[in-house]
Amino acid sequence: MISEAHGHRADELCEEGLHLYERALREGRLSRRDADPAPCLTGLGLLQPDITDSQWLRPLSPAVALPRLLGNIAEDIARQRRRESRLADMLQPLMELGARHASFADAAAFTVLSGPENINARIGRVMADATEELLTVQPGGKRPPALLAADLTREHDLLSRGGRMRTLYQHTTRHDLVALAHYEHLDGDVEVRTLDEVPNRMVIIDRSVAFIPANEDRSMAVEVHHPAVLSYLATTFDILWRLATPMYPHAVRPPSVNGITPRQRAIATLLVEGDTDAAIAERLGMNVRTARVHIAKLAATLGSQSRAQLGYLIGRSGILEQAQKPGHEHERQR
Secondary structure: OEOOOOOOEOOOOOHHHHHHHHHHHHHOOEEHHHHOOOOHHHHOOOEEEOOOOOOEEEEOOHHHHHHHHHHHHHHHHHHHHHHHHHHHHHHHHHHHHHHOOOOHHHHHHEEEEEOHHHHHHHHHHHHHOOOOEEEEEEOOOOOOHHHHHHHHHHHHHHHHOOOEEEEEEEHHHHHOHHHHHHHHOOOOEEEEEEEOOOOOOEEEEOOOEEEEEOOOOOOEEEEEOOHHHHHHHHHHHHHHHHHOEEEEOOOOOOOOEOOEOHHHHHHHHHHHOOOOHHHHHHHHOOOHHHHHHHHHHHHHHHOOOOHHHHHHHHHHHOHHHHHOOOOHHHHHHO
């Protein structure tokens, strides 16, 4: 299982864990605080509680730990093989029955994946064979550093094979220094653009397979191989990409119109539609407090004294029409 706080599996020894384990062997013990950055040490049983002082951990001898860990791995392999055999025995008699109702091509066109770990592992396996292109849509604002770090290796591998990356974020990500630093570490054909609003998360690999959420909390995903659906998803990405504002490698700053920033124009559009503060924040990938700060600035710029008056002043100001004038998108893309 991957530790959200530390960004790596608690049952796999990391580099930092190895150094701390060596230190514990040399010194005879290690404080719990010092061991916190490497949960794999306690997860693997390499460090165990000191029965005389709960603030310290004692190292298990490598001569004892290694056979025990290898034995656990062997047991896991045997368990998976037994599971494989059981599944084959159970499903093999049903193969002919299933073929009566659906062709193999239909069954293979859409596959449901369950659990973030399984979803990410499957994306990683498909990425390992990719050679051409990775297209992704990432809604919301800042992305956790652990998720960005997990993507780094497979993105490097794709770029080293001559592939390219196109990533579409919401405008809130333009202020995420961690995300910007992530792309600075990538060497190759990489571009990032942003929009006020984007659809839900989407990953398209070599335009031959896509992954989209299957439920609201994104704990399930659909792996798509159907040619017509893939074409539709890729075309949707291409349209959004042309409308988006470059962020990396050459950032373009969306222009203000009469003192109204692009973010405030986006909020103004949703205010006119009647969205609540919470709905505006969700659609634009920001928290409610930030949305309210922007609404207050917009109201001050337009001289509004109330929510009702603000809607009227937005309509009278013409800022929404100015933002949609021909040539405005071209100015944004320059």
